[in-house]
Amino acid sequence: MSEELRVIPLRGIPELEERDDLGALVVEAAPGFEDDDVLVVAQKAVSKVEGRVIDLGDVEPSERARELAGDSDSRRLEVILREAREVIRSRPPLVIAETRHGFVCASAGVDASNAKGPDTLVLLPVDPDASATRLRERIRDLTGKHVGVIVSDSFGRAWRRGTTDVALGVAGVVAVLDLDGRRDAAGYELHATQIAVADELAGAAQLVMGKLDGIPAAIVRGARVRGDGRGSDLVMPRKRDLFR
Amino acid sequence: MSEELRVIPLRGIPELEERDDLGALVVEAAPGFEDDDVLVVAQKAVSKVEGRVIDLGDVEPSERARELAGDSDSRRLEVILREAREVIRSRPPLVIAETRHGFVCASAGVDASNAKGPDTLVLLPVDPDASATRLRERIRDLTGKHVGVIVSDSFGRAWRRGTTDVALGVAGVVAVLDLDGRRDAAGYELHATQIAVADELAGAAQLVMGKLDGIPAAIVRGARVRGDGRGSDLVMPRKRDLFR
Numbered sequence: 001m002s003e004e005l006r007v008i009p010l011r012g013i014p015e016l017e018e019r020d021d022l023g024a025l026v027v028e029a030a031p032g033f034e035d036d037d038v039l040v041v042a043q044k045a046v047s048k049v050e051g052r053v054i055d056l057g058d059v060e061p062s063e064r065a066r067e068l069a070g071d072s073d074s075r076r077l078e079v080i081l082r083e084a085r086e087v088i089r090s091r092p093p094l095v096i097a098e099t100r101h102g103f104v105c106a107s108a109g110v111d112a113s114n115a116k117g118p119d120t121l122v123l124l125p126v127d128p129d130a131s132a133t134r135l136r137e138r139i140r141d142l143t144g145k146h147v148g149v150i151v152s153d154s155f156g157r158a159w160r161r162g163t164t165d166v167a168l169g170v171a172g173v174v175a176v177l178d179l180d181g182r183r184d185a186a187g188y189e190l191h192a193t194q195i196a197v198a199d200e201l202a203g204a205a206q207l208v209m210g211k212l213d214g215i216p217a218a219i220v221r222g223a224r225v226r227g228d229g230r231g232s233d234l235v236m237p238r239k240r241d242l243f244r
Numbered sequence: 245m246s247e248e249l250r251v252i253p254l255r256g257i258p259e260l261e262e263r264d265d266l267g268a269l270v271v272e273a274a275p276g277f278e279d280d281d282v283l284v285v286a287q288k289a290v291s292k293v294e295g296r297v298i299d300l301g302d303v304e305p306s307e308r309a310r311e312l313a314g315d316s317d318s319r320r321l322e323v324i325l326r327e328a329r330e331v332i333r334s335r336p337p338l339v340i341a342e343t344r345h346g347f348v349c350a351s352a353g354v355d356a357s358n359a360k361g362p363d364t365l366v367l368l369p370v371d372p373d374a375s376a377t378r379l380r381e382r383i384r385d386l387t388g389k390h391v392g393v394i395v396s397d398s399f400g401r402a403w404r405r406g407t408t409d410v411a412l413g414v415a416g417v418v419a420v421l422d423l424d425g426r427r428d429a430a431g432y433e434l435h436a437t438q439i440a441v442a443d444e445l446a447g448a449a450q451l452v453m454g455k456l457d458g459i460p461a462a463i464v465r466g467a468r469v470r471g472d473g474r475g476s477d478l479v480m481p482r483k484r485d486l487f488r
Binding site (some may be wrong): 002003004005006008062089091094096103104107153157158159160161162163164165166170175176177185186194195196197199201203206207208223233235236240241242243 | 247248249250251252253266276333335338340347348398401402404405406407408409410419420421437438439440441443444445447448450451452469472477478479480484485486
């Protein structure tokens with residue numbers, strides 16, 4: 001993991017619609033792929049092509065959604081509650097929830113669609129690892145290259161301000177690098193050293209993706225992170241979690 | 245923020261001792277600096293040259309340190325308690341604490357020194373922003389280039405497995421990028437969009453630094469992140485924190 005990295009934004013991907021061939025659009029936007037490139041794609045792009053979009057006009061809020069909404073749109077809170085396995089914290093209209101995948105994040109990952117207007121929300125993919133795997137296979141079919149894929153999203157953190165992008169779905173890449181028992185340059189044996197490599201890759205890609213520029217994907221080149229991690233590897237098991 | 249990034253490991257920096265000229269060693273290891281490069285340096289390297297190293301032979305554990313230590317070395321817990329403003333969670337021998345700087349992290353940032361043996365611990369710098377500023381000024385004096393500097397450390401996270409590197413000290417770089425009220429490519433006004441850019445830069449650098457290789461620093465080139473952020477910008481104010 002100590003070569004130079006390049007992080008390359010993929011420009012010119014159009015506003016996405018359901019059933020668009022995201023893999024083909026990514027390949028068209030990329031300056032070629034190399035084996036072991038890591039493609040990072042924003043969750044919102046994946047969700048849009050997978051039809052994970054909901055029109056608030058079709059939503060009837062429950063009583064609990066009205067309570068949690070405060071002065072905000074209770075239909076949005078209803079959508080969040082439907083996506084949530086458990087509400088972890090709330091301070092209307094803010095809700096931190098565990099999604100059905102096990103991710104703990106604001107609004108159970110439910111986000112404004114932006115381009116489609118204020119009455120359209122975008123949900124997380126049903127199975128982000130499967131989404132990443134499909135993209136990986138599509139790129140291999142189109143280019144013959146074996147790339148890793150990360151489906152990323154911007155998550156807030158406990159105790160720290162601002163979001164960082166993290167990996168929800170992973171294919172062909174290490175998720176958590178476990179150095180337990182390996183020795184460092186000075187011969188010292190490392191303990192309890194597990195690095196969330198896929199989250200760091202997602203964060204690195206975010207630096208060139210940018211929310212203002214409409215760049216939904218980037219390539220990280222030069223990371224030696226081939227592996228078979230899953231997004232679920234990055235979720236702290238509930239019984240080991242000191243913050244639940 | 246949408247140009248290509250390069251992340252360049254700085255090799256050949258020797259094992260560090262108190263009063264070493266870290267800025268000069270970094271300049272020697274770097275393939276030249278350019279204006280607006282961001283130098284990311286591991287906290288442990290900074291702490292060693294600043295003499296933030298403690299010998300456990302000099303430490304007398306308190307009763308509370310013995311309780312929190314469980315079966316582990318209570319002298320280590322004593323050092324952690326001295327560095328902590330508040331213990332947030334504990335499950336012996338694990339302690340999550342708020343440091344005097346306001347960072348919430350494992351062991352109040354106290355870490356094994358590795359090279360110096362099991363009886364030596366390394367503490368966080370007294371003022372990581374000041375450490376970053378001194379390095380920035382030293383590099384400017386030696387090279388004439390205006391670089392940003394981030395002092396990084398590996399922090400665990402609530403709800404997610406593994407560590408990611410984050411920014412403790414910042415000089416000459418944006419810490420949190422606030423996009424509130426700005427419009428995206430589709431003209432949609434962004435709300436509550438704050439990106440922890442300095443943490444993502446630290447994480448990107450970690451991907452090439454590597455704990456096994458003894459590479460304590462890296463350059464991130466191509467990020468347009470000039471600014472006057474501070475490490476404290478990344479700390480969630482206690483009264484806004486839902487997880488305290």
